[in-house]
């Protein structure tokens with residue numbers, strides 16, 4: 001992926017959405033030390049760009065900004081996505097257009 | 099005695115309609131929706147074909163928050179540096195019951211939920227159903243927040259990413275080659291600008307799909323639907339194949355927005371929302387059982403959706419399935435039997451309707467798309483090259499058409515072309 005030019009900053013788009021982040025509980029949890037090949041799959045499929053690899057090759061994931069689509073659950077539910085649930089009551093994304 | 103005759107999980111297309119049918123027949127029904135209002139968690143392409151909704155609400159055209167009547171069908175073969183578009187208009191597409199409208203789910207789902215509420219359904223918003231309550235293998239209610247609530251029948255309309263169908267009918271998490279991910283942005287533009295750009299009359303608009311470079315040659319496609327004062331622009335891509343892509347889906351969308359065929363459509367527009375949602379695309383073979391003791395599945399919780407590349411359909415299936423689920427539940431409640439046997443009327447009704455017939459008919463199509471990667475790579479390029487030989491004039495003497503086209507087709511392989519055409523026809 002390193003030769004791919006990422007020109008878009010998805011965080012700026014996510015800032016346009018309405019979110020109520022459930023600070024108390026992560027509704028998605030990964031296993032410790034996730035396998036890099038699996039992690040890279042999530043980098044490619046997550047529409048919110050929440051799975052990131054920095055310049056030093058370090059993987060990070062932040063559930064704030066999650067669009068609750070379930071794609072990471074389908075892609076890696078059997079491997080590195082350990083827990084996948086809905087955010088708590090009234091939490092998460094709220095689409096105004098949809 | 100149960101707390102309610104029926105509980106509906108999820109107030110999308112299927113759920114609100116199932117609740118409307120039950121409430122209209124005088125049954126007590128509770129709808130639990132995890133969004134703070136109906137539609138808050140939902141996204142679609144989207145175009146709604148009217149034939150299903152008009153069975154439930156004949157006057158929906160006057161009442162429902164519809165965006166634009168679709169009068170232009172556009173399909174494009176997109177190469178990185180070229181785009182070939184077919185633009186189809188037809189009076190047949192405009193006949194009542196054959197026509198379609200673009201919709202946005204925030205307003206549309208709220209309207210649907212209001213209809214169910216007006217008919218007498220009760221709603222709880224903002225709380226996800228965490229589990230189903232079972233007794234001796236039979237579904238007898240739900241658990242949401244602190245509460246356990248019982249019902250004689252539970253109707254699962256919780257959509258493509260259902261976390262409850264495994265407990266309900268033993269349906270395992272679907273695989274990545276049977277599900278696609280959709281990404282979409284809503285881009286605001288003045289109404290008259292939209293109409294001018296897609297050559298539509300006032301209140302009318304276009305549905306536009308892109309095959310090829312939109313997904314960088316991966317299985318899937320791009321879409322654009324015109325709303326009243328915005329364009330819904332996005333990409334749908336099969337998850338297992340996308341996971342092998344060099345380009346992440348969000349960068350695909352950004353690149354697509356800059357493609358010379360699309361940039362002028364959204365020029366000067368303002369992105370107002372960025373969304374994601376899954377699309378089941380496996381057809382009849384990937385569907386779970388539709389009923390079990392005390393429980394019915396309707397809409398995408400049962401994977402009722404087709405993705406044909408040139409069309410994604412799920413809302414009309416969900417609406418029809420919600421209607422049949424509601425009506426069959428009423429009949430089963432009246433007969434005092436909501437076991438799987440008592441609920442088979444639902445399965446029979448769907449088998450007799452377009453829903454299961456279509457899902458059966460299209461069941462080979464996802465595999466055809468996935469195994470025919472030429473659709474997304476070689477063919478858009480072939481079309482580009484063929485069109486270039488026709489339209490690019492540089493003053494050099496023109497070669498006979500046959501002489502310029504035959505080598506192009508040879509590059510892909512005549513047999514490949516014939517085989518793919520044949521396979522595609524068989525899968526439709």
Ligand SMILES: Cc1cc2nc3c(=O)[nH]c(=O)nc-3n(C[C@H](O)[C@H](O)[C@H](O)COP(=O)(O)OP(=O)(O)OC[C@H]3O[C@@H](n4cnc5c(N)ncnc54)[C@H](O)[C@@H]3O)c2cc1C
Nearest residue numbers: 108110111112132142143145227256257280397398412413
């Ligand atoms: C990108 C994209 C493009 C599409 N384009 C089109 C198109 O042009 N035309 C078309 O006909 N179809 C299209 N579809 C498909 C269509 O959107 C779906 O088929 C349709 O919305 C399914 O309806 P449903 O009622 O089954 O599920 P949904 O509409 O998804 O409703 C499910 C509801 O359940 C709620 N819910 C989920 N879990 C819980 C829980 N545990 N507790 C409480 N509530 C819960 C959700 O919040 C939601 O409101 C598209 C889909 C996508 C993603």
Ligand code: SF4
Nearest residue numbers: 046066067069070072
């Ligand atoms: S659910 Fe969707 S948006 Fe949320 S992290 Fe997973 S892939 Fe990304």
